Amino acid sequence: MVAPLSVSGIRRLNYPPWLQNFRRTKILNFPSSSSSLTTVASLPSSSLFPTEDSENTQLQTKIISPAGETLTKPSNGSKSKANDTNNKKNNKVSYFPKRGQTLELVCETLAFKGKGVCKVADTGFVVMCDRALPGERFIGRVTRKKDNYAEVTKVKTITPHLDYVEAPCEYASHCGGCKTQNLLYEGQIRAKEEQVRELVVHVGKFSDKDPEFNSIMKPIVPCDIQFHYRNKMEFSFGPKPWLPPKFLEEGLDDSVGYALGLHAPGFFDKILNVHKCLLQSEPANKVLAAVQDIWRDPGLGLSPYDVHSHAGFLKHLMLRTGRNVENGLPELMVNFVTSSRKPELLNSVVEKIAVIPEVVSIMNNVNTSVGNTSVGEEEYTLYGKSTITEVLRGLAFQISANSFFQTNTRQAEVLYKLIEDCACLRGDGSEIVLDLFCGTGTIGLTLAKRVGSVYGYEVVPQAILDARQNAKLNGIHNATFIEGDLNKIDEKFGNDFPKPDIVITDPNRPGMHIKLIKFLLKLKAKRIIYVSCNPATCARDLHYLCHGVSDQNIRGRYRLSSIQPVDMFPHTPHVECVCLLEFT
Numbered sequence: 001m002v003a004p005l006s007v008s009g010i011r012r013l014n015y016p017p018w019l020q021n022f023r024r025t026k027i028l029n030f031p032s033s034s035s036s037l038t039t040v041a042s043l044p045s046s047s048l049f050p051t052e053d054s055e056n057t058q059l060q061t062k063i064i065s066p067a068g069e070t071l072t073k074p075s076n077g078s079k080s081k082a083n084d085t086n087n088k089k090n091n092k093v094s095y096f097p098k099r100g101q102t103l104e105l106v107c108e109t110l111a112f113k114g115k116g117v118c119k120v121a122d123t124g125f126v127v128m129c130d131r132a133l134p135g136e137r138f139i140g141r142v143t144r145k146k147d148n149y150a151e152v153t154k155v156k157t158i159t160p161h162l163d164y165v166e167a168p169c170e171y172a173s174h175c176g177g178c179k180t181q182n183l184l185y186e187g188q189i190r191a192k193e194e195q196v197r198e199l200v201v202h203v204g205k206f207s208d209k210d211p212e213f214n215s216i217m218k219p220i221v222p223c224d225i226q227f228h229y230r231n232k233m234e235f236s237f238g239p240k241p242w243l244p245p246k247f248l249e250e251g252l253d254d255s256v257g258y259a260l261g262l263h264a265p266g267f268f269d270k271i272l273n274v275h276k277c278l279l280q281s282e283p284a285n286k287v288l289a290a291v292q293d294i295w296r297d298p299g300l301g302l303s304p305y306d307v308h309s310h311a312g313f314l315k316h317l318m319l320r321t322g323r324n325v326e327n328g329l330p331e332l333m334v335n336f337v338t339s340s341r342k343p344e345l346l347n348s349v350v351e352k353i354a355v356i357p358e359v360v361s362i363m364n365n366v367n368t369s370v371g372n373t374s375v376g377e378e379e380y381t382l383y384g385k386s387t388i389t390e391v392l393r394g395l396a397f398q399i400s401a402n403s404f405f406q407t408n409t410r411q412a413e414v415l416y417k418l419i420e421d422c423a424c425l426r427g428d429g430s431e432i433v434l435d436l437f438c439g440t441g442t443i444g445l446t447l448a449k450r451v452g453s454v455y456g457y458e459v460v461p462q463a464i465l466d467a468r469q470n471a472k473l474n475g476i477h478n479a480t481f482i483e484g485d486l487n488k489i490d491e492k493f494g495n496d497f498p499k500p501d502i503v504i505t506d507p508n509r510p511g512m513h514i515k516l517i518k519f520l521l522k523l524k525a526k527r528i529i530y531v532s533c534n535p536a537t538c539a540r541d542l543h544y545l546c547h548g549v550s551d552q553n554i555r556g557r558y559r560l561s562s563i564q565p566v567d568m569f570p571h572t573p574h575v576e577c578v579c580l581l582e583f584t
């Protein structure tokens with residue numbers, strides 16, 4: 001349907017409610033397309049690697065080219081010798097589009113992190129585009145040149161992708177949270193399954209020609225609940241709302257008002273005003289809408305924090321949804337993260353949201369640092385309890401504002417059942433389980449009643465306290481939780497626990513440090529269950545554990561028995577995997 005023209009000649013669109021308050025100022029012309037190139041793509045993959053003596057933040061980027069060769073680029077941006085040599089040898093970059101150039105492209109597939117992969121016709125040159133979906137024909141403008149591929153931003157869709165569906169969320173095409181809401185769910189999980197498979201082959205170096213490969217690689221477990229599945233969301237405050245370029249081009253003005261919402265894709269300082277998020281619970285949406293209604297009132301004297309000038313008070317609004325153990329009803333924690341301690345400024349907001357029946361806890365984390373984290377140096381209870389509860393596989397868990405807890409509770413039950421199946425418990429309650437990266441102890445605790453003992457390791461002190469408290473709460477006495485950094489283990493690591501029968505390792509995105517991999521290869525536990533939220537680093541670690549690390553003279557000692565992808569986060573590029581490794 002063509003939108004009617006207004007008197008000023010600006011096309012009048014049916015703006016969603018969150019845009020109604022913006023003034024129109026100017027009209028910008030849409031850039032026109034130039035070349036018309038079609039594409040056929042294969043899948044390049046990228047992964048993040050902790051360096052030999054790194055913390056989680058010190059990373060190298062490993063790029064697997066479409067041809068499958070590995071080009072490693074140090075994170076400081078300087079070109080590595082290996083990279084240059086490979087490029088020269090393979091004469092890879094004879095064609096390179098210019099920055100700013102527009103190309104007509106067709107997205108072939110989705111790569112890790114949900115970027116669409118296209119190839120420039122006749123050249124084989126790979127182009128990656130955020131939010132391009134398989135089958136979509138579009139005009140893209142080159143924004144960044146990498147060593148062996150370029151990034152484009154989508155300027156205009158010519159024909160939509162395959163499996164197109166109307167996105168139910170009004171913010172879906174603009175907010176950094178959901179990237180694939182308008183791709184049919186079956187299409188989303190197919191793309192995730194393919195991604196895992198590609199990484200296992202290219203990074204993990206497991207051959208898909210191996211007759212066993214198809215039985216090792218299990219089909220993805222879908223998520224039955226595709227909306228309102230998240231039990232935790234973090235919204236940010238800002239001095240100025242971000243407007244998607246499309247609306248600026250339509251002449252709307254982005255210079256008025258404050259922002260509370262989600263970050264624009266890829267920007268830490270641009271916040272899209274959000275009044276409702278379809279990924280969080282309905283009670284959490286009630287609180288978000290209430291805070292949106294109240295906090296801008298000039299009489300309250302509340303100011304948003306500015307990440308550039310570091311002035312302002314309100315940094316983040318974190319909403320966590322749990323469940324009352326007695327009656328099963330939802331209970332909510334509201335956490336205001338502020339740059340200083342001024343409880344009197346929060347009084348009116350607290351009074352107004354405390355009347356929402358599901359709200360049982362209102363917290364204030366005071367974070368005086370210039371960083372953007374929501375973890376405060378000090379924490380205060382402004383109303384109700386300081387924790388909420390959740391029930392997972394029949395156990396009750398206490399969750400504090402900053403403790404890690406699986407964000408999709410219902411799908412975490414599915415995930416933990418898969419872990420239990422991989423554990424293949426004998427049933428005599430004799431096994432020793434080592435639970436690495438244990439968070440608040442949920443995996444180990446759900447197994448504890450059926451095994452001899454559990455030893456959990458975790459770097460966050462509060463998570464360890466929560467894990468111990470959770471063991472007590474559930475009458476579990478055979479679980480020990482130890483605080484420690486698994487990136488910094490030394491030869492004494494292993495003295496504090498007996499040799500385990502089963503190791504469960506669930507690292508965060510950078511995967512396991514090489515020191516920990518070496519330790520596990522020496523430990524020789526019968527089974528390792530590797531739970532991962534990043535298939536790229538998971539594939540790398542599986543490669544090390546099964547095939548060894550040739551340049552360090554380390555021999556692999558495990559056989560990969562199964563890889564089970566699980567969709568925990570519909571509409572986002574994330575995919576979880578449960579992998580079973582058996583000692584050979």
Ligand SMILES: C[S@@+](CC[C@H](N)C(=O)[O-])C[C@H]1O[C@@H](n2cnc3c(N)ncnc32)[C@H](O)[C@@H]1O
Nearest residue numbers: 404437438439458459460485486487506507508
């Ligand atoms: C993906 S979470 C898994 C948590 C837990 N297994 C669960 O299912 O709830 C990863 C955990 O690893 C912890 N972690 C990250 N880096 C670590 C390190 N270097 N040493 C120990 N624990 C670490 C994080 O704090 C987080 O709790």
